[in-house]
Amino acid sequence: MGLLEVKSISKTYGSGEAAVQALKNVSFSVPKGEYVVIVGESGSGKSTLLNMIGALDPPTSGKVLIDGKDIFSMKDSKLTIFRRRNIGFIFQAFNLVPELTVEQNIIFPVLLDYQKPNKKYLEELLLVLNLKERRNHLPSQLSGGQQQRVAIGRALISRPSLILADEPTGNLDTQNSNEVIAMLKEASKMYEQTIIMITHNRSIAQAADRVLQVSDGVLTDFGRCRE
Amino acid sequence: MKSYLSLIPISAKVRRRQSRMTLLCIVFAVFLVTAVFSMADMGIRMEQTRLLNKHGSLPTLQSLTDSTMGQSLYLIAAVLFVLIMIAGVLMISSSINSNVAQRTKFFGMMRCIGMSRQQIIRFVRLEALNWCKIAVPIGIALGIVTTWGLCAVLRFRVGEEFSDIPLFGISLIGIISGIVVGIVTVLIAARSPAKRAAKVSPVTAVSGNSESINSVGHAVNTHFFKIETALGIHHAVSAKKNLVLMTGSFALSIILFLSFSVLIDFVGYIMPQSPSAADIEISSSDSSNSIDSEMLGTISGMEGVKRVFARRSSFDVPAELSKDKMFSCAIDIISFDEFDLDCLTSEDILKKGSDISKVYGDSNYVLAIWDKDSPLEIGDKIQIGTEVVEIAGLLKYDPFNSDGNTNGKITLITSGKTFYRLTEETNYSLVMIQTTKDATDQDVEAIRNITGDEYTFSDQRDQRTSGTYTAFVLCVYGFLAIITLVTVLNIVNSISMSVSARIKQYGAMRAVGMDEHQLTKMIAAESFTYALSGCIVGCAVGLLLSKLLFDAVITSHYSYAVWNLPVASLMIILLFIFIAAILSIYAPSKRIRNISVIDTINEL
Numbered sequence: 001m002g003l004l005e006v007k008s009i010s011k012t013y014g015s016g017e018a019a020v021q022a023l024k025n026v027s028f029s030v031p032k033g034e035y036v037v038i039v040g041e042s043g044s045g046k047s048t049l050l051n052m053i054g055a056l057d058p059p060t061s062g063k064v065l066i067d068g069k070d071i072f073s074m075k076d077s078k079l080t081i082f083r084r085r086n087i088g089f090i091f092q093a094f095n096l097v098p099e100l101t102v103e104q105n106i107i108f109p110v111l112l113d114y115q116k117p118n119k120k121y122l123e124e125l126l127l128v129l130n131l132k133e134r135r136n137h138l139p140s141q142l143s144g145g146q147q148q149r150v151a152i153g154r155a156l157i158s159r160p161s162l163i164l165a166d167e168p169t170g171n172l173d174t175q176n177s178n179e180v181i182a183m184l185k186e187a188s189k190m191y192e193q194t195i196i197m198i199t200h201n202r203s204i205a206q207a208a209d210r211v212l213q214v215s216d217g218v219l220t221d222f223g224r225c226r227e
Numbered sequence: 228m229k230s231y232l233s234l235i236p237i238s239a240k241v242r243r244r245q246s247r248m249t250l251l252c253i254v255f256a257v258f259l260v261t262a263v264f265s266m267a268d269m270g271i272r273m274e275q276t277r278l279l280n281k282h283g284s285l286p287t288l289q290s291l292t293d294s295t296m297g298q299s300l301y302l303i304a305a306v307l308f309v310l311i312m313i314a315g316v317l318m319i320s321s322s323i324n325s326n327v328a329q330r331t332k333f334f335g336m337m338r339c340i341g342m343s344r345q346q347i348i349r350f351v352r353l354e355a356l357n358w359c360k361i362a363v364p365i366g367i368a369l370g371i372v373t374t375w376g377l378c379a380v381l382r383f384r385v386g387e388e389f390s391d392i393p394l395f396g397i398s399l400i401g402i403i404s405g406i407v408v409g410i411v412t413v414l415i416a417a418r419s420p421a422k423r424a425a426k427v428s429p430v431t432a433v434s435g436n437s438e439s440i441n442s443v444g445h446a447v448n449t450h451f452f453k454i455e456t457a458l459g460i461h462h463a464v465s466a467k468k469n470l471v472l473m474t475g476s477f478a479l480s481i482i483l484f485l486s487f488s489v490l491i492d493f494v495g496y497i498m499p500q501s502p503s504a505a506d507i508e509i510s511s512s513d514s515s516n517s518i519d520s521e522m523l524g525t526i527s528g529m530e531g532v533k534r535v536f537a538r539r540s541s542f543d544v545p546a547e548l549s550k551d552k553m554f555s556c557a558i559d560i561i562s563f564d565e566f567d568l569d570c571l572t573s574e575d576i577l578k579k580g581s582d583i584s585k586v587y588g589d590s591n592y593v594l595a596i597w598d599k600d601s602p603l604e605i606g607d608k609i610q611i612g613t614e615v616v617e618i619a620g621l622l623k624y625d626p627f628n629s630d631g632n633t634n635g636k637i638t639l640i641t642s643g644k645t646f647y648r649l650t651e652e653t654n655y656s657l658v659m660i661q662t663t664k665d666a667t668d669q670d671v672e673a674i675r676n677i678t679g680d681e682y683t684f685s686d687q688r689d690q691r692t693s694g695t696y697t698a699f700v701l702c703v704y705g706f707l708a709i710i711t712l713v714t715v716l717n718i719v720n721s722i723s724m725s726v727s728a729r730i731k732q733y734g735a736m737r738a739v740g741m742d743e744h745q746l747t748k749m750i751a752a753e754s755f756t757y758a759l760s761g762c763i764v765g766c767a768v769g770l771l772l773s774k775l776l777f778d779a780v781i782t783s784h785y786s787y788a789v790w791n792l793p794v795a796s797l798m799i800i801l802l803f804i805f806i807a808a809i810l811s812i813y814a815p816s817k818r819i820r821n822i823s824v825i826d827t828i829n830e831l
Contacts, residue, residue: 084740095735111454
């Protein structure tokens, strides 16, 4: 059984004549440690799929299982805690908290859990993400690439089994994009984490373990790229 | 569209919901000022009519304002007017500020397509004046109708003294004040938001709203509080201007409440509401104890009589006061029966340390009257003939003298039994009667008939001031309620606006694991930070102002009056502030709970 199992999920927005089916009977599973890329045209339904895997948006029908747990059967309060501890998010727009420093932004999910961060692990992350010198800076004092690295640190801090990234390099130039992806891969390999990433960048897609394509709400599994 | 300014009414129509609070603030400011000035105008007209009927010539305004009491009232009105004006400016400014802050992107776009800074300033000012077009007439209409209502209540419900008040009078002064306050307040309030809007860079049109990451000055301190509380406090204190406006709103409501409370105290001194006030008094013509004690029994059984009580008095009785040394003096002794003594307690007329329970029955204890020049203290002993009595309590002021001062005269209050032991007097010098609500003139005439010509009969039913007092207190509390309501609405609205400005950030926080409870706590921390800073400033300034007003208006006329910490008023307004803070949390947290996380996180 994979870490993530998506079972026949469909999503319909609106009703009657205005109904739009964003996802149509999508099923797949992802084993632990795999690096999966989702590609597709704008409006094809890939962000909808990622939001459902991340427990942000419930499907109209079907199930999403993470580590064997049906996430949408949980109550909202439990789901929030589950998301906090098991899923790391990386957004295209970084979405850092502007009032928190680099270090505070990274440990934010741990603070929300009223826990003390593992200092050794934090130092390790800051080193891997090359943010040690910037730990006390505010997001406004960082470049776009640095901000996205902080967002990666935030996604990794609670050692989630699943990392979801929605076009994490969409706001970055080529050099920063390559750096960010390299760091994300390195970090996830080091901690055996599963990555599911949406991207339009062909070179990033080519470097993935597996590529899924969403087109008009229908998922096609291209299988392992390197095979 | 004739010019770019034609956008204003179109924009106002589209943003009707967001402008509702600003409109409400202007309406309230105009309404309050119109009502206050119209009522003052009606009061002056009533006084003119009254004096015209009395003297046959029209008095000048000068003669009406010359009296010390008139001056005191004008001083209070002036202070309250300034406070209402400041409250109006603060509230409208806060509202326009939030309105502008929410549309940074719009102003950026306007700058992008060629609007100059000056044009933006003009746009915001005219937009604010556009609100006046609707708000000022509503405020004035409300003010006039309220004035009519209040005049009708005073004329038909309260009684004689307001029978000359005009019923459907329209006060030009009230209307002009309302218009002036509306326009001036809005123009002052729009100044700073207009400048703020003009400063918006054209680039904001493409990069989001003003709450961008570039505006943060320093990081959150997460050492003392949990992360959500620390963030909430930071949201409140980081935006200095907003903090000042919110603190000002909270503080002003406290200041206004405490100032209005002094006004109620003032009325309490002008029209003391004593439970022992008599509707009919029967007194002996020569102040001697010549009224037969049996008369009490006869009167108490008559129709229309609620209660009968009586006093005996003995004047210029030689006595010796034993303090550091003995000295002789002439004192007055007055007997109070049980009901009269009970009233002293319920009226809160006794000074601290007094023990009135010792005075009841046949005892060796009496009450005396405190005066700042009087040597008397609790525990002092006075020898009257062969008897020695001890002072068990002191009255705060002299109830037998209209100015409350003893003028050096020592007066002792004893129980009926103690008085009899000291003087062997059984008859009364003064009989006081309280009538029932439905007592008729015939009932009173019947009492007068059994009194005969021997005694002085005084029908004081017309001198009741309880109606006027209640009407006045109701008016003051009515205004207070409106001010408090505006404050509550303003606070709720401001917190809601603050949340709207950060909605994207909150969405991201929810996505990375902040739960609903933590989000509510974050908004609560922001709201309570404003409330706390408002309470500190409000209590400090409000108490100082309360003391100054009390001294200027009350102590200057009633020298025995002492300002005390208005604990009850303070508790009431702090409770309201607390409720406002709680209410302000509810709507925004509900909105965040209902909003979709995915709608907020990915928008640019």
